[in-house]
Amino acid sequence: MWFNVDLRSRTPIYEQIKRGIREAILRGKLNEGDTLPSIRDMASSIRVNPNTVARAYRELEMEGIVMAHQGVGYIVIKDKEGIKEFMLEDLKKDFREIVSKSRRAGFSLDEIVEVISKIWNEKK
Incomplete structure (x- = not known):
């Protein structure tokens, strides 16, 4: 994964996921039009509950950073x-x-x- 989650941090995990995705976009590891890993894949790779990842993705969507696309997943829609x-x-x-x-x-x-x-x- 392109970012780490610290389970002992005072920062909620969903916030760490959001920050990790934003930073990946800034560093060019994710670009406009790229698809995020599925909720299950992300949850499995960082060993968290899928609901936590779903919350992070939903909030990123509300912020206008990603967009849910039926059958495809979440797509990055905001540039660096x-x-x-x-x-x-x-x-x-x-x-x-x-x-x-x-x-x-x-x-x-x-x-x-x-x-x-x-x-x-x-x-x-």
Whole structure:
């Protein structure tokens, strides 16, 4: 599979699946018009309940990233740029919370940027 699911993470599995699919589109592993693995195949490969995968696929469909097509499955309908914009909006929400907590704790912008920079460089 092109992404990993961490069963011990605080992030729900269906959210991890959605993020994994979005990231696969951004990295070019999935392109507009590609078909996602069937719900059963995906569930089997990451060892989760098929209902969890179905929820992730349904939510991706509601977000306009994939489309269910009778007899074919779920097809990617959003390109890299569309996904990137969507993920940046999601990232802004996450950062908003972090920045708010940091401000209340008395950290400066420079200190926050330094932490982000260190984390960014760790993952290279």
